[in-house]
Amino acid sequence: MSAVMEPGEHYRVDFERLCGDLPGARTPWVRRRREAALARFAERGFPTTRDEAWKYTDPGVIARRAFAPAPAAAPVPAPEALEPFRIKGLDCHRLVFLDGRLAPDLSDVGALPPGVVAGGLARTLEEAPDSVEDRLGRYAGDEDNGFAALNTAFLTDGVHLHLPPGAVLDRPVHVLHLSTGAGDGTVVHPRNLVVAGAGSRAVLIETYAGLHEAACLTNVQTEVLLGEGARVEHYKLQQEGDKAFHIADTGVYLPARARYRSHVIDAGGRLVRNEIRVRLDGAGSECVLNGLYLLGARQHVDNHTVIDHLAPEGTSREYYKGVLEGHSRSVFSGKVIVHPGARYTDALQANHNLLLSENAEADIRPQLEIYADDVKCAHGATVGRLDPDALYYLKSRAIDEDAARSLLIYAFANDVLDRLPLEPVRAYLERTLTARLLHGRKVEELI
Amino acid sequence: MLSIRNLEAGIDGKPILRGLSLEIGKGEVHAIMGPNGSGKSTLAHILAGRDGYEITGGEVIYEGRNLLEMPTEERAREGVFLAFQYPVEIPGVSNIYLLKAALNAVRKHRGEGELDAMDFLKLVKDRMNLVEMDEQFLYRPVNEGFSGGEKKRNEILQMAVLQPKLGILDETDSGLDIDALRVVANGVNALRGPERSLMLVTHYQRLLDYIVPDYVHVLAGGRIVKSGDRGLALELESRGYGWIEEELREGA
Numbered sequence A: 001m002s003a004v005m006e007p008g009e010h011y012r013v014d015f016e017r018l019c020g021d022l023p024g025a026r027t028p029w030v031r032r033r034r035e036a037a038l039a040r041f042a043e044r045g046f047p048t049t050r051d052e053a054w055k056y057t058d059p060g061v062i063a064r065r066a067f068a069p070a071p072a073a074a075p076v077p078a079p080e081a082l083e084p085f086r087i088k089g090l091d092c093h094r095l096v097f098l099d100g101r102l103a104p105d106l107s108d109v110g111a112l113p114p115g116v117v118a119g120g121l122a123r124t125l126e127e128a129p130d131s132v133e134d135r136l137g138r139y140a141g142d143e144d145n146g147f148a149a150l151n152t153a154f155l156t157d158g159v160h161l162h163l164p165p166g167a168v169l170d171r172p173v174h175v176l177h178l179s180t181g182a183g184d185g186t187v188v189h190p191r192n193l194v195v196a197g198a199g200s201r202a203v204l205i206e207t208y209a210g211l212h213e214a215a216c217l218t219n220v221q222t223e224v225l226l227g228e229g230a231r232v233e234h235y236k237l238q239q240e241g242d243k244a245f246h247i248a249d250t251g252v253y254l255p256a257r258a259r260y261r262s263h264v265i266d267a268g269g270r271l272v273r274n275e276i277r278v279r280l281d282g283a284g285s286e287c288v289l290n291g292l293y294l295l296g297a298r299q300h301v302d303n304h305t306v307i308d309h310l311a312p313e314g315t316s317r318e319y320y321k322g323v324l325e326g327h328s329r330s331v332f333s334g335k336v337i338v339h340p341g342a343r344y345t346d347a348l349q350a351n352h353n354l355l356l357s358e359n360a361e362a363d364i365r366p367q368l369e370i371y372a373d374d375v376k377c378a379h380g381a382t383v384g385r386l387d388p389d390a391l392y393y394l395k396s397r398a399i400d401e402d403a404a405r406s407l408l409i410y411a412f413a414n415d416v417l418d419r420l421p422l423e424p425v426r427a428y429l430e431r432t433l434t435a436r437l438l439h440g441r442k443v444e445e446l447i
Numbered sequence B: 001m002l003s004i005r006n007l008e009a010g011i012d013g014k015p016i017l018r019g020l021s022l023e024i025g026k027g028e029v030h031a032i033m034g035p036n037g038s039g040k041s042t043l044a045h046i047l048a049g050r051d052g053y054e055i056t057g058g059e060v061i062y063e064g065r066n067l068l069e070m071p072t073e074e075r076a077r078e079g080v081f082l083a084f085q086y087p088v089e090i091p092g093v094s095n096i097y098l099l100k101a102a103l104n105a106v107r108k109h110r111g112e113g114e115l116d117a118m119d120f121l122k123l124v125k126d127r128m129n130l131v132e133m134d135e136q137f138l139y140r141p142v143n144e145g146f147s148g149g150e151k152k153r154n155e156i157l158q159m160a161v162l163q164p165k166l167g168i169l170d171e172t173d174s175g176l177d178i179d180a181l182r183v184v185a186n187g188v189n190a191l192r193g194p195e196r197s198l199m200l201v202t203h204y205q206r207l208l209d210y211i212v213p214d215y216v217h218v219l220a221g222g223r224i225v226k227s228g229d230r231g232l233a234l235e236l237e238s239r240g241y242g243w244i245e246e247e248l249r250e251g252a
C-alpha cells in the first residue's frame, strides 16, 4: 500500500518493474542515464513553490498523487476520435502517439527526403542508439527539477526528428500526443528530440490532447538542436482535457544564424506549465516565442521562458497574450539574460492579458538581466478588461452586448493567430479556439 | 419623432442637464449650439444609450416609445444613430466587420434578410463614394490611427450605411478641413429626406451654410435657452452667447 511509502517512492517501484522493458534497455549509456536520473529524483523530488521558478505554480497537487505509468497497450481509439485534432487542409507527415507510444497504424509519415528521420524516439533508442547518444539530454531540463529527472528515467517514446545538413522538409510534421486514459492517475513521459542540421528547414506541429476528462499527467521534455542557419518553426497546440496536468519543458540551442520560432497555444488542461529555454549561442541567431492562452474555470497556465543571449547580434521576440475567464489564472515569466559579449542584442518581450471575470488573475514577471553593451531590450505588459467605450460604441452600432463582447475578445486573441505563418493551423485554431472562447458563437456570424 | 421633456440628468451626482425640452419632428433638421461644457454631448450620449448617467427627471419619447428604457443596441436598430464627437478606436476589428455586423443587426431587426457579400460590398462602396473615402479604410481597424477628419468621415459612412431615422451628429464638423467639410455636408444632405430627422451639434455657423437647418437652438447650463431659425446661428456667430445670458437674466 502506497501509504507506507515515502512520497514519490512509488516511482522507484514502478521503475524497477518496468526498466527492463523501456526502450534502450540493452544499451548501457541509456540505462545509466535512467538510473542516474532516478537517483536525482529520489534526492530532489518535485520542485515546490519555494523554488523561485515555481513560485506561482504549485506542483504539490502533482507531487501528492501517486501517478502510475499508463499501460503499455493503450486501447486503440476509433479513427473518428482523432478527427477533432486533425488540421484540415494540412498536407503533412503524421505521427500519432497513444499514451506516449507511437501508434504506427494511426500514423502516416509518407515519403521523406533522404537522410531525414521522422518517427519514434523509442525506435531510435532500440535500433540506432549511438546516433543520439551525444545529443539526447544535452539541452533537456536540469535534472534537479524532478519532472525532467522522471522524464529521463521513464523515457518511453516521443517524436524524433532528424534533418541532415541542408535538408528541407516541405511538408510540416504533425504529431498528435493523445492520452486515452479514461481513469485518473496515469502518467506519460513523452520525450521529443529535434536535430536540424546546418541550413535545414522544418515545421513541427504538436498537439497534446486527451480523449477523456481524466486527471492524468503528461510530463514532456523536448530538445531542439539547430545547426548553423537552420530554421525550425514549432507549433504546440495544448488541448488536454479539463482535469489534466501538463508539465512541459523545451530546451532550444541556436548557433550562428539559426532561427527558431515557437507558437504555444493553450486551450486545455487543469494545471499547465510550458517552460521554454532558448540559448542563442551563435552570432545573428533569432528566436520568436509567441503564445496564446484561453482559460476558464479553474485552469492554471504558467508560461515560463528563459532566453540566454550568449552571442552578438541575436534577436529575440516574445509575444504572449491571454484571455481569462472564471477563476482561471495565468503566469507569464519572461527571463532574458544578455550575457557579457552578446553585443547588439535586440530583445523584445510583451505579455498582454484580458480578464473577463473578477476572479481571474494574471501574473506577469519580466526579468531582464543585461551584462553587455549596445543592447536593445524592452518589455511591455498589461492586464486589462474589455474597454467599456468600445463596447458602447459597438452597441450604438446595433450590435448586441454578447456579440460586442465576443467581437472584442476575438479581436484581442486573433492578433496572435494572425502571426501564425501556416494558414491551415490558423484556420483550425480560429475554429476550435473561438468556439471555446465565444461559447459556441461562431465568429462568422459576427463578421 | 423625438420628444424630450424636462430632462434632468447628471453624472456622479453632478447635474448636467437641468430640465431640457426639445421636439424634433419627422424630416426636420435641428442645430444645437452652445458654450463648451453646456451638456450637448451629454444629451447626445443619453439619447444614444451610454451607461453611467443618472436620469433624475423628465422623459424622452421616440416614435411613441420610452427611449430611455430601450437597450443601446435596440435604439440603434430602431434608427437612432450618434456620430460621436470622439469616435472610439477598436484595435483588431476591421471597419468592414463592424459595418457588416451593424448592418446585418439592423436588417434582421427590420425583418429583412442578410445581404450577401457581393451586395454588401456594393452598398458599402457606393456609400464610400458619397463621403469620398478610400477603400483601404474598409480593411483597417475601426478608427485606429485614423486622423481626426478621417474618423469623422467614417462616422458619416456608418450613418450612410445604416440609414437611421434620427441622426445625431456631435460636432462632426470639428477638425474637418474646408474641403472635407463640404464632402461630409454633401454626404449628410444626401441622407436628408422626409423620413429622416437630424440633430446637428456644432459650434460653427459654417456647417449650417451647407446643411441648412430648420431650427437652431441654444443649449446653455443644461437647458435649451433660446430657439429660432437659421438667423439665430448667424446672430450667435457675430455676437457670441453673452447676450442670451443677459436676456435670460433680464427675463428672470
Ligand SMILES: Nc1ncnc2c1ncn2[C@@H]1O[C@H](COP(=O)(O)OP(=O)(O)OP(=O)(O)O)[C@@H](O)[C@H]1O
Pocket (backbone or CB within 6 Å): B011, B012, B014, B016, B034, B035, B036, B037, B038, B039, B040, B041, B042, B043, B085
Ligand atoms: N463622465 C463625466 N464625469 C464628470 N463630468 C462629466 C462627465 N461627462 C461630462 N461631464 C461634464 O458635464 C458637462 C457637460 O459636458 P458635455 O461633454 O456634455 O459638454 P458639451 O456641451 O458637449 O461641450 P463641448 O462643446 O466642449 O463638446 C461638462 O462640465 C463636463 O465636464
Ligand SMILES: [Mg+2]
Pocket (backbone or CB within 6 Å): B040, B041, B042, B085, B170, B171
Ligand atoms: Mg461635446
